[in-house]
Amino acid sequence: MTHEVRAVVAVEKGAPVEVRTVVVPDPGPGEVLVAVQACGVCHTDLHYREGAITDGFPFLLGHEAAGTIEAVGEGVTDLGPGDYVVLAWRAPCGACRSCRRGRPWYCFDSRNAAQPMTLPDGTELTAALGIGAFAEKTLVAAGQAVKVDPAARPEAAGLIGCGVMAGYGAAVNTGNVGRGDSVAVVGCGGVGNAAIAGAALNGARKIIAIDVDGGKLDRAERFGATHTVNSRRTDPVEAVRALTDGHGVDLAIDAVGHPETFRQAFYMRDHAGVLVQVGVPAPEATVELPLIDVFSRGGAVKSSWYGDCLPSRDFPFLVDQYLHGQLDLGAFVSETTSLDGVEEAFAKMRRAEVLRSVVVL
Structure with a gap:
């Protein structure tokens, strides 16, 4: 089964982003399907749009995200439908030389979903930082989905996934x-x-x-x-x-x-x-x-x-600090917008008018 969702795609270098229909597959082994609730607009997404990171166009943008697990693939035992998660763009493999030396934050084989997300004609999309969360749903490796306290507002919690953690x-x-x-x-x-x-x-x-x-x-x-x-x-x-x-x-x-x-x-x-x-x-x-x-x-x-972080350790801690009033994640949110507002959010970012725009779905 596949899912057709609205998502923000950078079709070619330097061109304005477009909201397109994207096809997201059901999760395979070790993967999870996430219903995205909020995703921050980060400079890295703009760098992808401008071809400053790779030339793997078209890109499915967005990576500072929070949402809920909708389905899990074979072998996923520590997450289930309904779990509230923040997405990480590094998921330690546990087996590389860095992980074996007890330094998983330097993992050399970080996990991503094995299946691609595509346009309806079958064109494969490169998910920004292995996430692609300017979308109603996205597919990631299970290790990229970190369960956190559901009391945290998604537009604030999602920012932990990149800029705040870094x-x-x-x-x-x-x-x-x-x-x-x-x-x-x-x-x-x-x-x-x-x-x-x-x-x-x-x-x-x-x-x-x-x-x-x-x-x-x-x-x-x-x-x-x-x-x-x-x-x-x-x-x-x-x-x-x-x-x-x-x-x-x-x-x-x-x-x-x-x-x-x-x-x-x-x-x-x-x-x-x-x-x-x-x-x-x-x-x-x-x-x-x-x-x-x-x-x-x-x-x-x-x-x-990435702040030399271990997402499974650091994300829940930062969410707890937010909920206890010690870390004002809400202060990072300058405005909320929709998928259709991403290009304007990029313009505001360039003009230094916002600290973070956040797409709310």
């Missing part, structure tokens, strides 16, 4: 922020603000938000920033040093992924401080640093993949 995990999992630490976050979009929230939840004493947009800096204070720096008006490295008695921060997070923001984050660290890059750089981007500075300043330079 930023929170960059601070907590990759950066290992702790009580009393000082933190600087360069770039205060969804990922940067999630890093700020994570640092605040883990007891950072001083959290400095840095951006070129005053409105974004105002929002950063809502997520826990204790100080803000407008890097359009002042040198952010000097400003951070002035706020830290000339020393720099224990943890600097680059949530932009541009060579200049990487350099800024590198130099705003204290000696032996940590730099975490979570912003995704352009493929052609390069950075040059004096090797003596890399050596003499010590510390660590790390990249953060």
Whole structure:
């Protein structure tokens, strides 16, 4: 049996997205069919539309999603119809060399659904990040569907599936922020603000938000920033040093992924401080640093993949923090829209008018 649903498709590079009929199969072994309730509009979806990730057009977009299990395939025993889930774009295999070494967050063989979703003429769609959730229903590997408390509103909970997890995990999992630490976050979009929230939840004493947009800096204070720096008006490295008695921060997070923001984050660290890059750089981007500075300043330079998260562990925890009033996921939601509003949501994203638009189905 198959299901014909409405979904958002990027047909060709740079062209506006289209709402099309998409054919979703019943789940096979190890797969689940999910009725999508909400899905955030992430920059990654725009990158797919613009051909900046792969050229596997047409794409079925959407990946920051929450919904309910509608059907499960053979061999799926820990999920059932009606279960409320957040979708993850990494599902550890449990068997690769990283999983066997106890580092499943670096899994080298992450699971996706084996069956493709298609257009009615049989054209196979590439599901964005293996999910494709700008759709009334989607098909994913069972390991991608993480059961969470159904009390969480789907438009908020779904954001954990990408941007919130990436930023929170960059601070907590990759950066290992702790009580009393000082933190600087360069770039205060969804990922940067999630890093700020994570640092605040883990007891950072001083959290400095840095951006070129005053409105974004105002929002950063809502997520826990204790100080803000407008890097359009002042040198952010000097400003951070002035706020830290000339020393720099224990943890600097680059949530932009541009060579200049990487350099800024590198130099705003204290000696032996940590730099975490979570912003995704352009493929052609390069950075040059004096090797003596890399050596003499010590510390660590790390990249953060999906916040180095383990979805089965971290998603339920973050939902619980939301329900207990410790993590304001609702503050990430600037507006809700429909499948027909995705292209306009991309335009608002480019104009920096929203933190997150969320498609509600």
